[in-house]
Amino acid sequence: MKHLIIRQATVADAVGIRDIFIETYGRDYPYSEMYDVRWLQRALADDAMLVLVAELRGRLVGTGWVFLGSGPFCDLIGEFGRLVVTPDMRRHGIGTRLFEARVTLTQPILHFGFVQARTVHPFAQRISEKCGFAPVGFLPSKSQFARRESLAVMVRLFGPARTLRRPRPRLTPEILPLARAALRNLHLSEDDIIVERETKGYHVDRAYSLEEWSEMRLPDLVELARDCNKPRRVYSRIPINYRIFRLHAAEAIYLLAKQGDALHGALGFVYDPGGRVLRIIELIGRNDGVIGFLLEMLNRFMAERLDVAYAEIIVSAYNPVLQRTMLDHGFFPVAYYPAYVMRSVERLDAVRLAKLRAPLEGGFELIPSVDDIYDIVLRNMEAAAIADRGQ
Incomplete structure (x- = not known):
């Protein structure tokens, strides 16, 4: 289109971006912050977000976002999301131009880029594939729009990510088919996978009592993290010291396992009551039994205290014991991420597992590779x- 301009958004574009979402979704978009002009203004001023807009004769007709990490813990990961074009301007290649511009601008600063594409239509999947992203996962009934929708996870590796990737992931047999498919789709070798067929999960030690987070526990939790958090069991893109000091802002909840006054383990999660989604962001303990105890307590917490439709965790592809533990607690593999996180001078694979507590909604329109x-x-x-059912 002759007069179309793709540019980086400024704070002055907040109202125009809000109007794009209203025109496209009404008030049904699940991420309600996109209707909040003040939130948008803060986001547009945040270095951890790249926001592009498509402008036609002074009117904003599309937008595309990349959510970047910040500081030394960002792992050079970017989530490509919020790609929206107003209904009257679709099928003019605007979405593709926004996507291509995002890739061009972020390619020098990313190793791992991913998309969570809607599956009620194939448009985001097709554009992502056209821009070099390949499917590595499927998140069943994760998002709440007018109804629950599933998402296709698509990944592109940038720069030296392939070279830095640690080989020989250690996987349980249940994860193997998904891992192989993801590796093939990204043109990576699947020949060096080590299959751990006899691995058992962490046992459950019920010699602990449960306590929820309180400010008085902050020094104990920091000490526990310092003593027990290497190597990381859970990958959440946010370092634990940042999570601890931003608990209330992030609406995180920590379940603490203790004996007497001594703290032995902690499980942190973020819960979105609107979308009914729970994401585990931390799992640390002084021994294996406390990890099993905390996961058992989380299952009880979800059943008795929260209305959870979908729960998830991202774990190391080199820790088959934790993989088996999550499988034993009703989680199943939904995505495999090659070269996902940075540790020292190499990038590690990760496994995303989910527990679905809502019916799987159908009505998918999938491109063949996602299917x-x-x-x-x-x-x-x-x-x-x-x-x-067998338990």
């Missing part, structure tokens, strides 16, 4: 449901 991943995740979900 293959969906079939694998559906089998994983059905196997988890069968195992749960």
Whole structure:
């Protein structure tokens, strides 16, 4: 289009971006902050976000975002999201131009980029694939729009990510089919995977009592993190010291395992009551039994205290014991992330597992490469449901 301009957004564009979402979704977009002009102004001034807009004769007709990490813990990961074009301007290539511009601008500063594309239509999937992203996962019924929707996870590796990737992931058999498909889609070798067939999960030691986070526990939690958090069990893109000091702002909850007054373990999670999504962001303990105890308590917490439709965790692809533990607690593999996180001078693979506590809504429109991943995740979900009924 002759007069279309793709540019980086400024704080002055906050109202125009809000109007794009209103025109496209009404008031049904699940991330309500996109309707909050003050929040948008803060986001547009934040170095951890790249926001582009498409402008046609002074009117904003599209936007695309990249959520970047910040500081030394960002792992050079970027989430490509919020790609929206107003209904009257679709099918003019605006979405593709916004996506291509995002890739061009972020390619020098990223190693790992990912998209969580909607599956009620194939447009975001097609654009992502056209821009070099390949499917590595399928998140069943994760998002709440007018109804629950599933998301296709698509990844592109940038720069030296392939060279820095640590080989020989150690995986349980249940994760193997998804890992192989993801590696093939990203043109990475699957020959060096080590399959851990006899691995057992962490046992449950019930010799602890449970306590929820309180400010008085801050020194103990910091000490526990210092003593027990290497190597990381859970990947959440936010360092624990930042999470601890931003608990209230991030609406995080920590479950603490203790014996007497001594703190032995902690499980942190973020819960979105609107979307009914729970994400585990931390899991630390002084021994294996306390990890099993905390996960058992989380299952009880979800059943009795929270209305959770979808829970998830991202764990190391080199820790089959934790993988098996999550499988034993009803989680199943939904995505495999090659070269996901940076540790020292190498990038580590990760496994995303989920627990679905809501019906799987249908009505998918999937491109062929995503359909293959969906079939694998559906089998994983059905196997988890069968195992749960057998307990």
